[in-house]
Amino acid sequence: MASKKQPHFVIVGGGLSGSLAACYLGSAGYRVDVYELRGDMRAGGIPGGKSINLALSHRGIEGLRRVGLADAVLAHAVPMHGRTMHAVDGSLSLQPYGRDPSQCINSVSRGQLNITLLEAADTYDSVSLHFNEKCTDVDIDGGDVFLEHMKTGETRTVHADIIISADGAFSAVRHAMQRRVGFNYSQNWLEHGFKELVIPAGADGAFAMEKNALHIWPRHSYMMIALPNADGSFTCTLFWPFKGESSFEAIKTEGDLMRFFTKNFPDAVPLMPTLPKDYFENPVGALVTVRSSPWYHEDKVLLLGDAAHAIVPFYGQGINAGFEDVLVMGECMDRFGDDWGRIFEETHRIRKDNVDALADLALHNFIEMRDNTGTRRFLWRKKLERVLHRIFPKWYIPLYSMATFTRMPYTRAISRAKTQDRVVIACAISAVVIGAATVWQWVMR
Numbered sequence: 001m002a003s004k005k006q007p008h009f010v011i012v013g014g015g016l017s018g019s020l021a022a023c024y025l026g027s028a029g030y031r032v033d034v035y036e037l038r039g040d041m042r043a044g045g046i047p048g049g050k051s052i053n054l055a056l057s058h059r060g061i062e063g064l065r066r067v068g069l070a071d072a073v074l075a076h077a078v079p080m081h082g083r084t085m086h087a088v089d090g091s092l093s094l095q096p097y098g099r100d101p102s103q104c105i106n107s108v109s110r111g112q113l114n115i116t117l118l119e120a121a122d123t124y125d126s127v128s129l130h131f132n133e134k135c136t137d138v139d140i141d142g143g144d145v146f147l148e149h150m151k152t153g154e155t156r157t158v159h160a161d162i163i164i165s166a167d168g169a170f171s172a173v174r175h176a177m178q179r180r181v182g183f184n185y186s187q188n189w190l191e192h193g194f195k196e197l198v199i200p201a202g203a204d205g206a207f208a209m210e211k212n213a214l215h216i217w218p219r220h221s222y223m224m225i226a227l228p229n230a231d232g233s234f235t236c237t238l239f240w241p242f243k244g245e246s247s248f249e250a251i252k253t254e255g256d257l258m259r260f261f262t263k264n265f266p267d268a269v270p271l272m273p274t275l276p277k278d279y280f281e282n283p284v285g286a287l288v289t290v291r292s293s294p295w296y297h298e299d300k301v302l303l304l305g306d307a308a309h310a311i312v313p314f315y316g317q318g319i320n321a322g323f324e325d326v327l328v329m330g331e332c333m334d335r336f337g338d339d340w341g342r343i344f345e346e347t348h349r350i351r352k353d354n355v356d357a358l359a360d361l362a363l364h365n366f367i368e369m370r371d372n373t374g375t376r377r378f379l380w381r382k383k384l385e386r387v388l389h390r391i392f393p394k395w396y397i398p399l400y401s402m403a404t405f406t407r408m409p410y411t412r413a414i415s416r417a418k419t420q421d422r423v424v425i426a427c428a429i430s431a432v433v434i435g436a437a438t439v440w441q442w443v444m445r
């Protein structure tokens with residue numbers, strides 16, 4: 001009996017999700033061609049992009065672990081054990097992320113992570129990487145991928161049995177899917193944009209602030225955060241409205257900038273010697289939530305990562321969710337062999353509602369981070385969560401911990417957190433009632 005012909009895969013996008021998917025398919029022996037818009041970052045020059053560093057946590061690490069890459073990536077990471085809040089008066093408060101230092105998130109360089117993944121994908125004989133190749137369109141039913149070379153302008157068409165779309169929030173493959181009846185799509189822009197700034201390393205690569213923390217300057221309608229880099233510097237990201245009295249639009253001169261920073265981030269200013277240059281040279285990025293469905297078409301096309309579901313970055317889960325998509329696809333490959341229709345359908349079924357819930361969580365967490373993290377009420381709530389988690393480690397797990405340190409589906413984590421909170425409130429009310437009744441009885445005796 002003739003053996004079944006192995007499908008040929010084209011992956012559009014050699015970013016983080018795309019190069020991890022190439023490793024998964026390459027390790028299973030499939031023939032894969034990856035077409036990436038940008039040049040080969042292994043040849044030098046990591047391009048500017050969405051963010052210089054990323055917080056990588058359990059779901060992302062598990063996605064890397066399946067193809068043996070977790071340790072190589074974590075070797076370059078800076079662990080962050082908690083959030084350090086910077087008040088306007090310069091006072092600091094630290095909130096640990098987990099119950100002990102092993103529960104941390106990891107600051108990794110986006111460029112270094114992508115290089116590690118591309119190098120790993122390139123070790124598989126059946127995987128070929130092609131750079132400076134822009135996908136301009138796709139024939140979903142026919143399997144044709146239309147490409148334009150970014151340097152020569154040359155156009156060509158390649159054929160694939162299966163197309164994996166990992167070309168990010170503005171995916172060309174998803175765009176082709178959007179023209180099909182039954183494909184749903186929405187995009188919502190945030191009123192806030194973001195700009196990256198730098199706190200450089202001190203002498204001998206010393207960190208200018210606590211190294212193993214994610215730093216936050218919560219200022220109600222806006223905020224700045226900083227993640228450590230392995231070279232001793234911090235990458236700061238200012239999240240601020242595009243327009244309005246206090247906004248990117250309002251800063252016209254170096255004087256405007258320094259007045260704003262000195263008033264609102266006084267402890268950061270002395271650590272940012274290149275602030276004016278960084279501010280006026282770096283672009284303002286935009287933040288979008290993209291939802292789409294279904295993420296697949298028969299056994300021909302699958303959307304992964306931001307191409308399927310871009311989310312705002314405030315839960316630090318974007319690429320973790322992208323890597324978990326790839327991991328779930330891998331787990332479905334184990335279950336369904338080469339039945340790609342089943343694999344895609346099941347990957348979508350398992351992931352879709354969860355990533356939608358994550359998108360809402362990320363939007364909500366922006367309000368929490370900028371408005372609440374500095375308040376006493378928030379600090380007490382976090383303390384109470386930690387105490388309850390320590391006393392009842394199996395029963396009470398804070399939502400952040402479930403999302404960040406486990407692979408519990410996001411929807412289940414959210415409903416479990418609601419139940420936990422209801423029980424805690426009911427216990428607190430009962431304790432107050434019983435206490436009041438006891439005092440009343442004692443007084444009446």
Ligand SMILES: Cc1cc2nc3c(=O)[nH]c(=O)nc-3n(C[C@H](O)[C@H](O)[C@H](O)COP(=O)(O)OP(=O)(O)OC[C@H]3O[C@@H](n4cnc5c(N)ncnc54)[C@H](O)[C@@H]3O)c2cc1C
Nearest residue numbers: 013015016017037055135167168305306313317318319320
């Ligand atoms: C400011 C900011 C901070 C963030 N911080 C975090 C964080 O701390 N933790 C976290 O988990 N997530 C974070 N994220 C989210 C994370 O960056 C994304 O979820 C992640 O980059 C998605 O990876 P991806 O590979 O799916 O898409 P992308 O990273 O967008 O990669 C898509 C790739 O496809 C290529 N491409 C695009 N179009 C084409 C085309 N037409 N043809 C060929 N190739 C194409 C691109 O060049 C790119 O290489 C952050 C995002 C932002 C904006």
